[in-house]
Amino acid sequence: xxxxxxxxxxxxxxxxxxxxxxxxxxxxxxxxxxxxxxxxxxxxxxxxxxxxxxxxxxxxxxxxxxxxxxxxxxxxxxxxxxxxxxxxxxxxxxxxxxxxxxxxxxxxxxxxxxxxxxxxxxxxxxxxxxxxxxxxxxxxxxxxxxxxxxxxxxxxxxxxxxxxxxxxxxxxxxxxxxxxxxxxxxxxxxxxxxxxxxxxxxxxxxxxxxxxxxxxxxxxxxxxxxxxxxxxxxxxxxxxxxxxxxxxxxxxxxxxxxxxxxxxxxxxxxxxxxxxxxxxxxxxxxxxxxxxxxxxxxxxxxxxxxxxxxxxxxxxxxxxxxxxxxxxxxxxxxxxxxxxxxx
Amino acid sequence: xxxxxxxxxxxxxxxxxxxxxxxxxxxxxxxxxxxxxxxxxxxxxxxxxxxxxxxxxxxxxxxxxxxxxxxxxxxxxxxxxxxxxxxxxxxxxxxxxxxxxxxxxxxxxxxxxxxxxxxxxxxxxxxxxxxxxxxxxxxxxxxxxxxxxxxxxxxxxxxxxxxxxxxxxxxxxxxxxxxxxxxxxxxxxxxxxxxxxxxxxxxxxxxxxxxxxxxxxxxxxxxxxxxxxxxxxxxxxxxxxxxxxxxxxxxxxxxxxxxxxxxxxxxxxxxxxxxxxxxxxxxxxxxxxxxxxxxxxxxxxxxxxxxxxxxxxxxxxxxxxxxxxxxxxxxxxxxxxxxxxxxxxxxxxxxxxxxxxxxxxxxxxxxxxxxxxxxxxxxxxxxxxxxxxxxxxxxxxxxxxxxxxxxxxxxxxxxxxxxxxxxxxxxxxxxxxxxxxxxxxxxxxxxxxxxxxxxxxxxxxxxxxxxxxxxxxxxxxxxxxxxxxxxxxxxxxxxxxxxxxxxxxxxxxxxxxxxxxxxxxxxxxxxxxxxxxxxxxxxxxxx
Ligand SMILES: Nc1ncnc2c1ncn2[C@@H]1O[C@H](COP(=O)(O)OP(=O)(O)OP(=O)(O)O)[C@@H](O)[C@H]1O
Ligand SMILES: [Mg+2]
Numbered sequence: 001x002x003x004x005x006x007x008x009x010x011x012x013x014x015x016x017x018x019x020x021x022x023x024x025x026x027x028x029x030x031x032x033x034x035x036x037x038x039x040x041x042x043x044x045x046x047x048x049x050x051x052x053x054x055x056x057x058x059x060x061x062x063x064x065x066x067x068x069x070x071x072x073x074x075x076x077x078x079x080x081x082x083x084x085x086x087x088x089x090x091x092x093x094x095x096x097x098x099x100x101x102x103x104x105x106x107x108x109x110x111x112x113x114x115x116x117x118x119x120x121x122x123x124x125x126x127x128x129x130x131x132x133x134x135x136x137x138x139x140x141x142x143x144x145x146x147x148x149x150x151x152x153x154x155x156x157x158x159x160x161x162x163x164x165x166x167x168x169x170x171x172x173x174x175x176x177x178x179x180x181x182x183x184x185x186x187x188x189x190x191x192x193x194x195x196x197x198x199x200x201x202x203x204x205x206x207x208x209x210x211x212x213x214x215x216x217x218x219x220x221x222x223x224x225x226x227x228x229x230x231x232x233x234x235x236x237x238x239x240x241x242x243x244x245x246x247x248x249x250x251x252x253x254x255x256x257x258x259x260x261x262x263x264x265x266x267x268x269x270x271x272x273x274x275x276x277x278x279x280x281x282x283x284x285x286x287x288x289x290x291x292x293x294x295x296x297x298x299x300x301x302x303x304x305x306x307x308x309x310x311x312x313x314x315x316x317x318x319x320x321x322x323x324x325x326x327x328x329x330x331x332x333x334x335x336x337x338x339x340x341x342x343x
Numbered sequence: 344x345x346x347x348x349x350x351x352x353x354x355x356x357x358x359x360x361x362x363x364x365x366x367x368x369x370x371x372x373x374x375x376x377x378x379x380x381x382x383x384x385x386x387x388x389x390x391x392x393x394x395x396x397x398x399x400x401x402x403x404x405x406x407x408x409x410x411x412x413x414x415x416x417x418x419x420x421x422x423x424x425x426x427x428x429x430x431x432x433x434x435x436x437x438x439x440x441x442x443x444x445x446x447x448x449x450x451x452x453x454x455x456x457x458x459x460x461x462x463x464x465x466x467x468x469x470x471x472x473x474x475x476x477x478x479x480x481x482x483x484x485x486x487x488x489x490x491x492x493x494x495x496x497x498x499x500x501x502x503x504x505x506x507x508x509x510x511x512x513x514x515x516x517x518x519x520x521x522x523x524x525x526x527x528x529x530x531x532x533x534x535x536x537x538x539x540x541x542x543x544x545x546x547x548x549x550x551x552x553x554x555x556x557x558x559x560x561x562x563x564x565x566x567x568x569x570x571x572x573x574x575x576x577x578x579x580x581x582x583x584x585x586x587x588x589x590x591x592x593x594x595x596x597x598x599x600x601x602x603x604x605x606x607x608x609x610x611x612x613x614x615x616x617x618x619x620x621x622x623x624x625x626x627x628x629x630x631x632x633x634x635x636x637x638x639x640x641x642x643x644x645x646x647x648x649x650x651x652x653x654x655x656x657x658x659x660x661x662x663x664x665x666x667x668x669x670x671x672x673x674x675x676x677x678x679x680x681x682x683x684x685x686x687x688x689x690x691x692x693x694x695x696x697x698x699x700x701x702x703x704x705x706x707x708x709x710x711x712x713x714x715x716x717x718x719x720x721x722x723x724x725x726x727x728x729x730x731x732x733x734x735x736x737x738x739x740x741x742x743x744x745x746x747x748x749x750x751x752x753x754x755x756x757x758x759x760x761x762x763x764x765x766x767x768x769x770x771x772x773x774x775x776x777x778x779x780x781x782x783x784x785x786x787x788x789x790x791x792x793x794x795x796x797x798x799x800x801x802x803x804x805x806x807x808x809x810x811x812x813x814x815x816x817x818x819x820x821x822x823x824x825x826x827x828x829x830x831x832x833x834x835x836x837x838x839x840x841x842x843x844x845x846x847x848x849x850x851x852x853x854x855x856x857x858x859x860x861x862x863x864x865x866x867x868x869x870x871x872x873x874x875x876x877x878x879x880x881x882x883x884x885x886x
């Protein structure tokens with residue numbers, strides 16, 4: 001064909017849409033920002049239905065601040081997902097580090113900064129163990145992290161004696177949820193910073209590119225001289241470390257450590273990660289997509305609760321979003337398979 | 344355009360064409376890659392489809408398969424009846440069509456048997472699958488085609504040849520089963536570059552199958568870049584250029600030069616391969632390989648000089664195709680050493696990281712699973728080996744990366760030269776060019792090639808030869824494992840011919856001709872005991 005330099009570049013997106021009728025720019029833009037649009041719609045709908053409660057500054061500030069935990073945890077998950085591995089232990093790690101804060105700081109009075117360092121170290125160790133099982137024994141990371149995640153939640157119940165520990169140092173809560181910048185709790189800004197950092201890492205560093213190659217084509221990566229094992233291991237360590245940070249933020253947000261509630265983070269984290277991968281850079285796990293997805297999911301559930309829905313509605317919403325998102329992102333791949341002559 | 348009034352050889356006069364395409368067009372994101380194609384394929388004919396890389400051959404085929412939705416205004420008649428476009432997925436079966444796609448369309452994580460039966464699964468009404476019977480049936484089928492495949496093997500563990508054979512057997516078998524149905528018409532077998540992975544014997548066999556099918560009144564549409572093949576097997580041929588149908592010709596009435604001109608729109612520049620008859624001695628060679636063995640290669644030793652292009656060939660299973668991978672550490676050798684300018688390396692302990700550190704580059708034959716990642720952009724694939732050069736204190740310099748990538752794409756004449764598109768949206772030959780670009784960007788000292796021009800059109804093939812020669816001239820040692828004798832004759836200074844895992848012959852200088860290489864390969868094989876079964880795996884251990 002003739003040189004097409006000046007024509008519309010075909011992006012990954014158009015290819016993913018498989019049976020193409022000619023992916024126009026407008027359509028691909030709409031896809032990119034679908035989730036932003038969804039967020040605006042949800043806010044507008046609930047805002048008009050419950051203007052006095054939903055659209056108040058305090059509600060918005062509350063949502064922005066408290067959900068930073070989910071933002072950070074989702075960032076943690078995105079790293080192994082990009083490398084092609086599931087990490088189901090992120091919620092377990094979050095609970096562990098939150099409980100460590102409770103036990104060491106509230107019960108034993110250890111200095112909060114020292115506790116934070118210890119928590120992050122614990123994350124590193126858990127990540128090393130996850131990676132060790134996966135890569136030295138060649139076990140599916142899905143299974144390994146399901147196991148370690150469950151062990152960790154058991155350990156947390158045992159460690160915390162099945163009770164909530166309150167009295168965490170105000171040093172932490174001040175720096176997480178009490179102090180504000182532009183009227184919004186610092187936690188939100190931490191989430192924003194980590195999201196931006198992860199974006200930078202995945203899009204603007206050579207290491208980020210390598211991570212993507214490892215996730216998309218193991219054989220290609222190996223033959224291109226990437227140290228596949230090392231990279232996957234590092235991804236699991238990074239994920240556990242960031243998940244610990246999320247646990248610290250969680251302790252700071254609630255001012256207490258309870259041994260069960262952290263479990264509820266697992267599903268929303270996956271929902272946000274997959275939902276995020278359908279937008280901004282569709283077809284690719286990306287942190288801004290997930291960032292917006294988190295707030296979309298939370299806006300949805302908060303709004304529904306304000307309309308008087310029972311609390312189980314959030315499960316319905318998160319679960320539904322996960323299924324829809326995964327279907328949407330798999331849809332294109334199915335088409336690819338269909339191409340293969342015999343289907 | 345010269346559409347002859349009467350169709351070629353075996354076709355039945357009077358019967359409607361199996362397929363009549365009328366003004367078929369297809370655009371991707373506003374770029375028209377097929378432009379009102381009118382093409383008739385007659386019952387009983389073998390119809391060649393030729394054209395440069397990216398000229399739209401596979402796209403046309405995918406329209407027939409119902410995978411691509413053609414642009415409005417396109418029309419299609421099958422067996423003389425108008426059919427609605429786009430064709431529903433799988434509808435081609437109702438018309439008795441069956442396909443071997445360029446990427447073969449196998450699901451690598453499934454077994455040979457499951458792949459063989461995919462088509463039937465999607466239609467069968469019965470509940471349970473009688474696996475034992477299915478396995479036995481498959482064995483009989485493979486025996487009938489004298490193909491050595493284990494129904495229970497995973498497709499991921501097969502090598503390229505075996506995969507191609509599987510896809511071909513599947514399509515031909517499907518074709519036969521479909522012909523049992525009443526309303527299918529004569530049917531058509533569509534083969535998109537089926538021969539690139541096939542050894543000579545496989546090709547012979549495929550050709551006789553094609554003749555048999557055409558003799559039974561069905562049509563065959565056959566895509567190939569090899570003019571000799573096209574001449575040998577087709578009755579008529581259609582040439583695409585830039586998405587347009589240039590001509591449909593009676594194959595026997597055109598010369599090669601005419602064909603080439605139709606395909607690339609100009610004459611092919613003569614390839615000037617000045618050949619020096621200098622075999623390096625172990626002393627002055629850049630690379631000396633000693634006592635290399637694995638399960639299918641026995642104690643192979645050879646030397647490779649700076650600027651030399653060393654060919655390796657042999658029949659299927661002779662082991663030559665493993666050498667590049669063993670040297671690169673892609674799979675482990677049992678014994679052997681590799682001596683380069685800076686030291687001796689043990690081959691059993693070799694891995695790609697080390698190989699790359701010694702400035703070696705491997706261009707694998709299977710670009711889909713070993714070469715590049717289809718869902719990632721051309722830019723990232725092409726620049727992967729040199730990405731570190733673009734790291735600044737602010738992170739990757741993406742504009743610089745894009746500029747250099749653009750330059751590379753232009754230099755290798757990749758079309759379309761758009762860095763941002765996904766690798767898999769390039770045509771097969773252009774994917775191959777990007778793969779070469781990726782490795783040459785790293786400025787290797789030892790270049791290991793395996794079937795480097797498979798799927799590449801004749802114009803681009805000459806360009807790739809030029810690229811290889813340039814690399815050699817700049818001091819790179821090149822090793823090329825290939826079963827394309829013409830290619831070996833065009834680029835090699837020396838050719839080693841393998842037989843049962845050993846180097847059996849060495850050709851150099853004027854002896855390196857296509858015919859001589861073929862002759863040597865076959866006489867070696869004839870003297871050999873009937874070749875045992877080909878080893879089942881091309882163990883492609885990853886991770
Ligand atoms: N899914 C897609 N999205 C965008 N462009 C595409 C897509 N598929 C094919 N193209 C473009 O359409 C053109 C025709 O490609 P096609 O695969 O039909 O070529 P081909 O004639 O089969 O070439 P080859 O001999 O290399 O296999 C190419 O320029 C290719 O880049
Ligand atoms: Mg093609």
